[in-house]
Amino acid sequence: MQANIKQIVKLLALSSALVSGGAFAQASVAVWVHAGPGPEHDAYVASVKAFNDSQKDIKVDLVALPEGSYSDQVNAAALSKKLPCILDFDGPNVYNYAWTKKIIPLDAFPELAAIKADLLPSLVRQGTYNNKLFSLGQFDSGLAVWGNKKLLTQAGVRIPTKVSEAWTLAEFEDAMKKLKAAGVAFPLDMKFNYGVGEWFTYGYSPIVQSFGGDLINRKDFKSAKGVINGPEAIKALTTLQGWVKAGYVNAATKDDSDFVKGKSALSYVGHWTFGDYKKALGDDLVLIPMPKFGAKAVTGAGSWNFGISADCKEPKAAAKVLGFFMSPAEIARVTDINGAVPGTFKSMNANKNFAKGGALEIYAQQAAEKVSLVRPETPAYPMITTAFAEAVNNIVAGGDVKSELDKAAKKIDQNIEDNKGYPVK
Amino acid sequence: MSTAVTHAPAGKPGKRSAPIKGRFTPWFFAAPGLLLLLVFLVLPFVLALVLSFTDQRLVTNEELGTDFVALRNYVRLFEDDSFWAALRNNFYFVAVVTPLQSALALVLALLVNQKLAGARIFRTIYFMPVATTMAVVAVIWSLLYAPDQGVINRFVGLITFGMVGPHDWLREPGLVMPAVMLLSIWQGVGFQMLVFLAGLQSIPLDLYEAAKLDGATVKQQFLYITLPMLKNTTIFVLITTTIYAFQLYTQAQIIASSGASAPIDSFRTMVMLMVHEGFRNGKIGYASGISVVFFVIVLAFSMLQRVLLKEERAVQ
Structure with a gap:
């Protein structure tokens, strides 16, 4: 009897060791990425496989989640303390995640400190909160206007090829008018099919900033009043509303096909459509720099980036995985597909598309000429983006610009008040 | 139904358990249902009532804590x-x-x-x-x-x-x-x-x-x-x-x-x-x-x- 019990205990111990994956043999690192089925997802699967095949100490488990509800999923996981070791998140969420201690600073890991030195300045700025680096991005984003050369030439529209030649607001509106007259159903595609969410803020807040406005007072990040509902912002969104009213933009578009099918001649969107557009339009695809709506052109900056969660039990292993993701080969694997600006100088220099005469040179120019502006660096960002996106949606549907923006300002200021001004300790 | 039990002669001490048993029987049968109602309906509502007077956040910096804010939520609600x-x-x-x-x-x-x-x-x-x-x-x-x-x-x-x-x-x-x-x-x-x-x-x-x-x-x-x-x-x-x-x-x-x-x-x-x-x-x-x-x-x-x-x- 005694022997039997001993045997059972031994068996139990053995099986629990097996279940835990041999705690001493192999560390398990879960990675969450936001990607539906598609080439970007395939690239991550390939990266993870390459990493798992290259060594035996760490095993990476990849979980891909749809983008629509991604940040809700992260919130839910954070609440139940079940965040994966590594997670990706859209740029400006880093400040809120850092403030709520969902993610940990990366400066302490030697392999990541080396990468920081090679990181694009815009990504360093995006990932830094309270003087510590919290996130690493494989790529920076590019926002500009894709053009259909054939349709633009037919309508007699000048096509700018350099940032210094960017259209002014009057030229831009004139181009849309000419295109509409030439029979293009909706001259400008603004990707309203992405739905009320981060795209609205990432994509349309540069228009507000180009007009001279912003989303929040960036001096102390304590109030949005008079900024998000200031005269410049009102003018910018009235202009946007005007494009929809004039029939230049189809705010009811349901999918990505308008530009590909020639229903639109201009597509106001980020780098990520490069692959699909190139396939559909071939040599007719031109990249046009962001127009100067106001005094200067402004584009969005920052993109999805990786952080290590506070719930991670193997942060050192996670840092190794993150270091691998940031190697030039892995960065190239992703940026070749989504057309993004590679996140490190090493990988940028290795990429033909961004060299002189390359298909995406405009993005590199915009980054170099400081046209790009990161989204507000404050833990209040999730509220800012929700409030702004909702206001944009209502305005595009015909709502009163001033009262919608007043509402957004009130919501943001209440949120900052609720969190006691987001104190940093 | 239970009247027969409660009117039973109460003189003998040995029979005292009968009326008690009778009084608790309905509660005994209702207990599983009542417990579920309590845990899943009454308790959450009481919690909601209590939380509605605080500035409780979903995910937050723990140092900030949760404070009593009196009627602020209701005032904002009606505005x-x-x-x-x-x-x-x-x-x-x-x-x-x-x-x-x-x-x-x-x-x-x-x-x-x-x-x-x-x-x-x-x-x-x-x-x-x-x-x-x-x-x-x-x-x-x-x-x-x-x-x-x-x-x-x-x-x-x-x-x-x-x-x-x-x-x-x-x-x-x-x-x-x-x-x-x-x-x-x-x-x-x-x-x-x-x-x-x-x-x-x-x-x-x-x-x-x-x-x-x-x-x-x-x-x-x-x-x-x-x-x-x-x-x-x-x-x-x-x-x-x-x-x-x-x-x-x-x-x-x-x-x-x-x-x-x-x-x-x-x-x-x-x-x-x-x-x-x-x-x-x-x-x-x-x-x-x-x-x-x-x-x-x-x-x-x-x-x-x-x-x-x-x-x-x-x-x-």
Whole structure:
């Protein structure tokens, strides 16, 4: 009897060791990425496989989640303390995640400190909160206007090829008018099919900033009043509303096909459509720099980036995985597909598309000429983006610009008040 | 029943356990149910009430803690346009959907109750949407409502000889609620039809026979036999439909998240507002305030309904 019990205990111990994956043999690192089925997802699967095949100490488990509800999923996981070791998140969420201690600073890991030195300045700025680096991005984003050369030439529209030649607001509106007259159903595609969410803020807040406005007072990040509902912002969104009213933009578009099918001649969107557009339009695809709506052109900056969660039990292993993701080969694997600006100088220099005469040179120019502006660096960002996106949606549907923006300002200021001004300790 | 036990002679000490046992027996049987109600209904509500007076956040910097904020959430609530809009949308939906859906269900039940070949097939067809997940229904209907070449637009164009131009059903503030109502009724009516059908089939046929012998017309039979005999069924259908209608969430939420939608305040419901404020914006205290106010409103409404519609019971 005694022997039997001993045997059972031994068996139990053995099986629990097996279940835990041999705690001493192999560390398990879960990675969450936001990607539906598609080439970007395939690239991550390939990266993870390459990493798992290259060594035996760490095993990476990849979980891909749809983008629509991604940040809700992260919130839910954070609440139940079940965040994966590594997670990706859209740029400006880093400040809120850092403030709520969902993610940990990366400066302490030697392999990541080396990468920081090679990181694009815009990504360093995006990932830094309270003087510590919290996130690493494989790529920076590019926002500009894709053009259909054939349709633009037919309508007699000048096509700018350099940032210094960017259209002014009057030229831009004139181009849309000419295109509409030439029979293009909706001259400008603004990707309203992405739905009320981060795209609205990432994509349309540069228009507000180009007009001279912003989303929040960036001096102390304590109030949005008079900024998000200031005269410049009102003018910018009235202009946007005007494009929809004039029939230049189809705010009811349901999918990505308008530009590909020639229903639109201009597509106001980020780098990520490069692959699909190139396939559909071939040599007719031109990249046009962001127009100067106001005094200067402004584009969005920052993109999805990786952080290590506070719930991670193997942060050192996670840092190794993150270091691998940031190697030039892995960065190239992703940026070749989504057309993004590679996140490190090493990988940028290795990429033909961004060299002189390359298909995406405009993005590199915009980054170099400081046209790009990161989204507000404050833990209040999730509220800012929700409030702004909702206001944009209502305005595009015909709502009163001033009262919608007043509402957004009130919501943001209440949120900052609720969190006691987001104190940093 | 228990009277026999309580009146048992109490003189002998050995028998004392009997009345105690008798007193606790009903509680013993009710305990599992009461416990579940307590844990899943009463406790969460009490928690919501307590949280509604604090600034509790969903995910936060732990150093900030949770503070008592007195009536701040309620003051903000009554100043919030979105709250009033959500309340208006909810009542609009209930006021239209409850009577319409119940009436339609009765009509369908009368139709499929006819002794005709193929009645069973129609029963199945009308019931099929109920068996379909609401999420799927909402996605399919949002395609039917497509602005330019959607089925609904073509149909409307056809029956009005092109007089009513194509509409963007889900993006025009005045049309989005009716659009949601239509798809909700289509999806839900089969269930109420089934309840009415059961009610219809439990009416004894000899009543109709007797009425026919007395020379009652079909209309008279419907008014003086069918309707009175369906009274309890109708009350049940009205009350459950009202409650379902107040809970409106899935279909409206899916429409809100499929591309650029109509201004959110033109169709956001109370439950949606609760989820948006509590989960998306992380304002648990505020969302608790909404849920408390909503609970009071729905409770008042249900009590009013109970007073106005008295059921006939065999057992009082």
